[in-house]
Amino acid sequence: MEDREESQESSCSSATPERSSTPPEPSRSTKHRKSSKRRWEGKRSQHHHKDDQECVLLPDGEQCWLPPPNKHSDRSGSLAAEMAESSPKRRAHFLHGPYPATHFGPKACILPNPTSVMHIQDPASQRLTWNKPPVNVLVIRKIRDESLVEPFKELCWFLVEEKQMMVYVERRVVEDITLTNDQGFGSIRNQLCTFREGYDDISDCIDLIICLGGDGTLLYASSLFQGSVPPVMAFHLGSLGFLTPFKFDSYKTEVAKVFEGNAAIILRSRLKVKVVKDLLQRTGLPGQQQYLGGSGCGDQSLECGDQGPGCGDQRLGGSGCGEQGLEGQSQPDVEHNGMPPHDHTNTESGKVTLQMQVLNEVVVDRGPSSYLSNVDLYLDGRLITSVQGDGVIVSTPTGSTAYAAAAGASMIHPNVPAIMVTPICPHSLSFRPIVVPAGVELMITLSPDARNTCWVSFDGRKRQEIRHGDCIKITTSCYPLPSICCHDLVYDWFESLAQCLHWNVRKKQARLADDVSQCSDTEN
Numbered sequence: 001m002e003d004r005e006e007s008q009e010s011s012c013s014s015a016t017p018e019r020s021s022t023p024p025e026p027s028r029s030t031k032h033r034k035s036s037k038r039r040w041e042g043k044r045s046q047h048h049h050k051d052d053q054e055c056v057l058l059p060d061g062e063q064c065w066l067p068p069p070n071k072h073s074d075r076s077g078s079l080a081a082e083m084a085e086s087s088p089k090r091r092a093h094f095l096h097g098p099y100p101a102t103h104f105g106p107k108a109c110i111l112p113n114p115t116s117v118m119h120i121q122d123p124a125s126q127r128l129t130w131n132k133p134p135v136n137v138l139v140i141r142k143i144r145d146e147s148l149v150e151p152f153k154e155l156c157w158f159l160v161e162e163k164q165m166m167v168y169v170e171r172r173v174v175e176d177i178t179l180t181n182d183q184g185f186g187s188i189r190n191q192l193c194t195f196r197e198g199y200d201d202i203s204d205c206i207d208l209i210i211c212l213g214g215d216g217t218l219l220y221a222s223s224l225f226q227g228s229v230p231p232v233m234a235f236h237l238g239s240l241g242f243l244t245p246f247k248f249d250s251y252k253t254e255v256a257k258v259f260e261g262n263a264a265i266i267l268r269s270r271l272k273v274k275v276v277k278d279l280l281q282r283t284g285l286p287g288q289q290q291y292l293g294g295s296g297c298g299d300q301s302l303e304c305g306d307q308g309p310g311c312g313d314q315r316l317g318g319s320g321c322g323e324q325g326l327e328g329q330s331q332p333d334v335e336h337n338g339m340p341p342h343d344h345t346n347t348e349s350g351k352v353t354l355q356m357q358v359l360n361e362v363v364v365d366r367g368p369s370s371y372l373s374n375v376d377l378y379l380d381g382r383l384i385t386s387v388q389g390d391g392v393i394v395s396t397p398t399g400s401t402a403y404a405a406a407a408g409a410s411m412i413h414p415n416v417p418a419i420m421v422t423p424i425c426p427h428s429l430s431f432r433p434i435v436v437p438a439g440v441e442l443m444i445t446l447s448p449d450a451r452n453t454c455w456v457s458f459d460g461r462k463r464q465e466i467r468h469g470d471c472i473k474i475t476t477s478c479y480p481l482p483s484i485c486c487h488d489l490v491y492d493w494f495e496s497l498a499q500c501l502h503w504n505v506r507k508k509q510a511r512l513a514d515d516v517s518q519c520s521d522t523e524n
Contacts, residue, residue, distance in 0.1 A: 272358075361395035
């Protein structure tokens with residue numbers, strides 16, 4: 001066993017070389033002490049260089065640090081050196097914590113799995129870089145806020161005239177009456193590329209997203225990209241601004257840093273949600289139920305009035321009560337957000353499936369009914385509990401500071417891989433919020449003895465009814481949202497807690513005088 005450990009550690013770390021002279025044969029205890037010393041020195045050397053390396057978990061559970069794949073590239077090396085000089089001092093410890101030991105006592109260990117090799121990168125060392133210079137920038141502006149018109153014009157002028165970027169904006173933003181009547185902005189306005197949510201495909205052409213507004217603009221940006229998401233830079237021009245760390249006063253300097261690739265990023269995990277609807281339970285005939293995503297006003301499968309940040313645009317996939325798509329007809333096959341339709345109908349089994357990516361939370365509630373909601377919660381196919389109350393929240397760590405925090409959940413840093421399950425006003429004194437591993441699959445169904453249906457929403461949008469036979473499947477998505485940090489991923493989060501939520505704000509307790517404190521101690 002010792003020979004195998006020594007051979008592994010010699011390949012994964014730089015142990016201290018032995019002397020050339022041949023010493024006398026040491027005893028077994030001496031050999032063990034030297035072996036332990038070499039392992040300790042190897043780990044110390046390994047720890048010293050791990051900020052610039054990548055951690056690999058070997059099949060037998062050992063931890064090995066490897067150099068970056070592009071270490072020998074001159075261009076990458078020079079870029080890394082420039083970033084290291086201009087970036088703040090790196091943390092001395094791995095942000096995910098140390099890898100746990102896999103041997104327990106003298107004889108027990110974890111069973112090796114030859115098929116599992118995991119690559120771990122320290123979140124604190126994540127820096128944005130560009131394979132090619134960015135060209136296309138999507139600017140998302142909060143609608144119905146006149147105070148954002150001037151910042152929007154300044155940013156567009158800076159990107160188009162100074163940085164020579166192709167700027168994409170929503171058509172309804174450009175058609176704002178304030179911008180159309182501004183003659184000085186006309187030349188910039190004519191160079192903007194416009195798109196419509198639910199009609200135009202922009203998922204493969206956007207290099208960077210810049211949000212002007214509050215947290216709702218970031219959630220809206222996430223909903224536009226159901227696959228890979230470009231880096232997001234959010235400026236605080238809204239109400240709360242927990243997810244928007246940048247101040248617009250220094251936008252030119254901050255945007256220039258991002259274009260250079262010298263910026264820290266935090267990967268905000270998203271939830272992959274599948275809603276499976278049973279049409280046979282509702283109508284008895286497959287295909288009779290109105291199409292999910294092409295529904296009109298009869299069955300509000302996707303809520304009419306589905307809105308972006310402050311908008312009244314009523315469409316999803318070309319459907320809705322206000323706008324029925326082309327020629328006044330519902331368009332079930334229209335692409336949503338540049339992706340193929342996320343809903344799929346199987347007429348043989350009578351199933352309709354809707355899939356989407358969620359950044360904050362999935363909320364299941366009792367809707368307009370006065371009865372308790374009664375839903376069953378499954379974890380990896382096993383029933384764990386039934387939720388009786390106003391509903392349940394399934395959230396990401398990013399969403400832990402939103403609705404879940406108001407419902408009594410703990411606030412979790414976005415880099416903690418987890419899924420939170422928080423009941424909403426449960427009719428139970430012992431139902432506490434729980435945190436489950438990020439890799440599990442949760443499923444929510446209406447309980448067989450439920451008196452009423454329930455309703456589900458995704459980041460506060462696309463609200464729809466869940467009936468008997470329907471189910472909601474939730475797991476962590478492989479497409480996180482890369483949010484650009486203003487300082488670093490730890491400082492920004494605590495800064496938002498203090499500035500936006502006033503976390504642990506309390507008037508300081510006054511200090512007692514020295515003679516009074518001594519007198520009090522004597523009396524006690």
